[in-house]
Amino acid sequence: MPAAGIPARSAVPSTTDPLTPIWHPSPNFGPRRDGLKPSLIVLHYTAMSSAVEAVERLCDPEVEVSAHYLIGANGTLWQMVKEQERAWHAGAGEWHSKDDINSRSIGIELDNRGDHPFSARQMTVLETLLKEIMVRWSMQPSSVIGHSDMAPGRKSDPGPRFDWQRLERQGLASRRGHGEGPQDAPNDIFRALARDAGFSANVDDDTLLTAVRLRFRPWGKGPLEPADFTPLGHTAPWT
Incomplete structure (x- = not known):
């Protein structure tokens, strides 16, 4: 049963008609x-x-x-x-x-x-x-x-x-980058790329890596690897 004041609703609005919350x-x-x-x-x-x-x-x-x-x-x-x-x-x-x-x-x-x-x-x-x-x-x-x-x-x-x-x-979130990431790149380059992407909070390297992975590759495990650089979309620092 819906809570008091919350009408029941099951129909999904059209993707073209305006929503009525x-x-x-x-x-x-x-x-x-x-x-x-x-x-x-x-x-x-x-x-x-x-x-x-x-x-x-x-x-x-x-x-x-x-x-x-x-x-x-x-x-x-x-x-x-x-x-x-x-x-x-x-x-x-x-x-x-x-x-x-x-x-x-x-x-x-x-x-x-x-x-x-x-x-x-x-x-x-x-x-x-x-x-x-x-x-x-x-x-x-x-x-x-x-x-x-x-x-x-x-x-x-x-x-x-x-x-x-x-x-x-659908153009409803920033597109991730593609291509190969750098081999053996240091954490400071990863941190700089993450900051450019918006991840500016003052956290340690492991916490930052976890946050970036949650957004772009939540299946990622273990220490920083080349694939973690790819979605951030910049190649200049290692080319």
């Missing part, structure tokens, strides 16, 4: 600081047992967390905070050396525990929502990031099961 306001928001406008979209997973449970938590004033949107596994879309307002979803972290990500971003939660694939219905609604937000706020594919990108070591969502390459193919 279920409005379920959260008290956990405030004004964006310093006149900032959204320039990023941060993707999360809920790590909870159901979308209804997640909606309730994101609207609980005692918890003091929220997001602008939540997409259920069945494609149901809720909106909890207006895009113009500052939702409390990102926490501490930075991207391209910019902090206060909450004031710079729109947060989208995906109903997923983090240990299983994201449903086709959910991904279809996400793609439509991303397109609409990107048009409204004149965002580029590089504006779409994961929570783990801006908070390496602290967060791991949307996790290793999220299909970033699906978004890349």
